[in-house]
Amino acid sequence: MSRIKKTLFIFMAIVLVLPSFLVTAESNEKESEEETTEQVGVVSSKDEVVYATLSPSGEEQELYVVNNFEVEKAGEIVDYGTYSNLKNLTDLSEIKQAENTVKFTAPEGKFYYQGNIDNEPLPWDINISYTLDGENITPSELAGKDGHLELNIKTLANEQVDGVFYENYMLQISLTLDPSLYHNIEAPDGIIANAGKNKQITFTVMPEKDGDLSLEADVEAFELNGIDITAIPSSMAIDAPDMNDMTGDMDTLNDAIKEINDGVGELKSGVSDLNDGVVSLQDGSKQYKDGIAGISNTSSGLVDASKSIDSALVTMKDSIGGNSSEMDLGELTALPEGLTQIAKALKETATGLVTLKDNFATAYGTFDSAIQAIPANDITQEEIDTLRESNPDNAALEKLINTYDATSAVKEAYTGIKEGFNAVGPTLDTISGTISEIAGGLETTATELSSALEDMDVTESIGKLQDGLATLSSSYKEFHTGLVSYTGGVSELSTSYNELHAGIVELTGGTTELEDGVAELHDGTGKLYESTNDLPDQMQDEVDQMIAEYDKSDFDSKSFVSSDNNEKINTVQFVLKTESIQIEEPETTEEPVKEEKGFWDKLWDLF
Known part of the structure; x- marks a missing residue:
């Protein structure tokens, strides 16, 4: 009996375990099959937005990139970049990284993920300095002070970064000032506009140019919200102006100069004859x-x-x-x-x-x-x-x-x-x-x-x-x-x-x-005529040269995180912001308020 019971027990155990084993084997087989048949996704374009936090003096503190993909066909996407941390901003699917290779499965449409970057320099060196009443002062010492403020922002090309961004990107730097704190605002190189109850000062630094921007104001109880710095490609096409009217005027001027030169030539001949006559008269x-x-x-x-x-x-x-x-x-x-x-x-x-x-x-x-x-x-x-x-x-x-x-x-x-x-x-x-x-x-x-x-x-x-x-x-x-x-x-x-x-x-x-x-x-009018003879062409060449200097409409965007590997880059933008300088509020210690527990809370505590 005992042997029969033992055999029956083993048989029952097998009956109970076998379906589970078969289901598990079948599931593993399906997963393996799915892995081997994973579809490759197709990306039509990619945008990169580089976010950076700067200190009030312009030093880089934190940098991360939001990658935006336009997925034309759902499936596995491969991207490149050396990130210290990844975050899926679209869904809960996993994003895998191996060295500088990033893989994820994306559905059709928009897909976003964020990647943090450590110790990666920006394309611009930014230096922000402050003086109060003519004396240099650190941002930490400046909070809450009164006096005449001078703020200077300098931007230079960072030689450690690909020069494509410095050469083709335009910087827009904006500050928001509270008129109750700032008076007699002066910004020679900036545009001062109203933004609600505040004053907004905007500076622009053109591609391939270094910025040396200044702002002055009388300030009370100094505080400053973060300075916004945006870098975008100067990709707008510049239409050449119609130079026909201007060159026509130049042609008229040139003709007038020629007439003057001819008239002076005739005057020269007449004066020469007069001089010869006067010499003969003297004799x-x-x-x-x-x-x-x-x-x-x-x-x-x-x-x-x-x-x-x-x-x-x-x-x-x-x-x-x-x-x-x-x-x-x-x-x-x-x-x-x-x-x-x-x-x-x-x-x-x-x-x-x-x-x-x-x-x-x-x-x-x-x-x-x-x-x-x-x-x-x-x-x-x-x-x-x-x-x-x-x-x-x-x-x-x-x-x-x-x-x-x-x-x-x-x-x-x-x-x-x-x-x-x-x-x-x-x-x-x-x-x-x-x-x-x-x-x-x-x-x-x-x-x-x-x-x-x-x-x-x-x-x-x-x-x-x-x-x-x-x-x-x-x-x-x-x-x-x-x-x-x-x-x-x-x-x-x-x-x-x-x-x-x-x-x-x-x-x-x-x-x-x-x-x-x-x-x-x-001789002078002759040289003037020669120098102005091709003035319309010179003006046209100067205009074409100026347009060529600022017209970046043929610029092809390159990836900031991996320019050699990432393709189909639509745009790369930089959004930088300095930390605010605020007056520190005194710390207050408050006793926690004890709340009376209800029935259900007490019941929950029992378990």
Whole structure:
């Protein structure tokens, strides 16, 4: 019986255990089969948001990444990154990690998980410093203080991290200030806006740029909420502005500069011709001055000679007026020849005066044309002062002003003596004609005297000769008086013309400087035209270069946690925040309040 009972007991045990064993074996077999047939998931894109907590001075304290997957096909997903801790933010399924490989099973749609990272540097070195009333102060010492606050934020590229983020990401730094604590807020590089009852200050640091940002304010009982720093790719496309209007204006400006350059070129040519004319005027003026001076220098001799002739005529008249019987007829017979020689000399003098008149007319015509060619522009001293104020230290302008003053002085002087110039020609004609008449009279007298000596009675002839000599002597006295007046006028003209010639010499120097100044001005306008000739193209190149510098629309995002392995990265963003600086509240110790237990609580305590 005992053996039967024992056998029956064993059989019953087998019956009871076998179904459980079969079920377990079947379950293990199914799990093994499921593991071998696990589907591979497909990810269409991945986003990474890097969160970091910084100290109030900018040192990194905690860093974690939220990975966001757009799962196109459910199944096993493989991601890469070296994390110290993982957390599934989507469901309760397990996430496995082996070294830098992360595996998880994700359903179709959005899937999130968080990974904490230890000792991983950010792409930017951030330094935040504080001064109160001009003294450096630590954040812990600053809480609750009053005074004038200066806050400085500096951002630099971190050489330990791939430069792709520094080169393509834009930093946005924002602070929120309580107006009841902060007054007279100044942020030269930031934008101050209202955010509810608070003031929000926002700074922007462009890609590939270091930030040096400052904020000043008067503060009471200092407290500061955390500073928010966001880094996003500057991927917005920048449309090139329509440069047609601007380049059209530049073309118009360039055409105007060309016209100015051409006009200055014509001015240069005109001034060169003017200078050549003034140089010729100076040469002619010198010849005229020398001629007038020569005439003036010989005037005294001419007056003396005329005085001698006058004396001789008086002596002859007086001699003939005496007793004819006592006269030396031999000397009388020589008188016609002497009168003829005097007449010849007077004719030569008349011819010389005609030549002098012609030369004077030629020189005066050249001089008058040159003076008339000088523009009669009346420029006021106020206009000159305005030009000097608008063009300080302009040597060419000063040359132009000096030349204008010199030409104005010459023209004014010429206007004053022009009547004297105009009277020279007629005076020379009158004198030349008078001398010619006197010469003719002497020749007639000589001829008549010679005939009288040959054919007529000596006494009668001498009487006639005496009358003729008396008439000639009387006429010659008038001529001599006119000659003295003429030589005085020539002397005065010579003296006045010396001053005029000095002005012409100064004018020549001025026009020479003017020609040099206009030449320099033409060179300057020529260089200006050359430098602005392709200005529209230069502007377009500058605009294209600026756009290329900030247009990151062709940037392809790279993973922050594993740039070599993670693919299909849509965006990577950085969200950084500093710890707040707050006034510490005093600790209070409170006694715990004892509550009366109910029936069910007491019943539960029994178990």
